[in-house]
Amino acid sequence: MAKATRKVDIPPELRPVVASAAKNLANHLWGSQGPAWGTSFASLEELTAQVTELLAEQLLQQALQRQAHQPLPDDLQACPTCSGPLSEQPPEPRSVHTTVGTTDWQEPARFCPRCRRAFFPSIQEPGHRPD
Numbered sequence: 001m002a003k004a005t006r007k008v009d010i011p012p013e014l015r016p017v018v019a020s021a022a023k024n025l026a027n028h029l030w031g032s033q034g035p036a037w038g039t040s041f042a043s044l045e046e047l048t049a050q051v052t053e054l055l056a057e058q059l060l061q062q063a064l065q066r067q068a069h070q071p072l073p074d075d076l077q078a079c080p081t082c083s084g085p086l087s088e089q090p091p092e093p094r095s096v097h098t099t100v101g102t103t104d105w106q107e108p109a110r111f112c113p114r115c116r117r118a119f120f121p122s123i124q125e126p127g128h129r130p131d
Contacts, residue, residue: 025051056100064105072108079112079119086110086119094120 010018026034029051035044068091079086091106110119 053101057103060098060100061103061105064103068105068108072110076110079115079117081115081117082112084112084114086112089118092120 029047030036077086078084087110089109089111092109093104094107095102095104107120111117112119
């Protein structure tokens with residue numbers, strides 16, 4: 001069964017940033033005059049959808065890469081089975097197909113020498129929910 005996701009509201013202070021990004025994209029696409037007369041609405045809509053998809057893929061990839069480079073929280077520093085210390089391992093390449101496209105990143109990895117288990121902090125154990 002698919003896991004339900006929580007709705008996340010866009011902070012109001014982000015709206016002007018998005019508006020500025022849209023203006024910048026429009027200038028890069030069409031110049032300050034905008035699309036040429038005769039450009040169909042369908043063409044504009046299709047291009048907008050493609051740019052939106054690309055932006056979503058890039059934003060998700062940036063978020064995942066930045067999160068992966070943060071230090072692990074204290075509650076993820078110990079083995080969930082034996083509570084022993086975990087050793088750091090080289091990050092593992094990860095690729096996930098999402099609702100906004102496929103994204104890749106280097107996922108942090110840990111290893112419990114006592115349990116001989118590898119852990120990837122972003123993957124939740126069954127029955128656990130992120131707060």
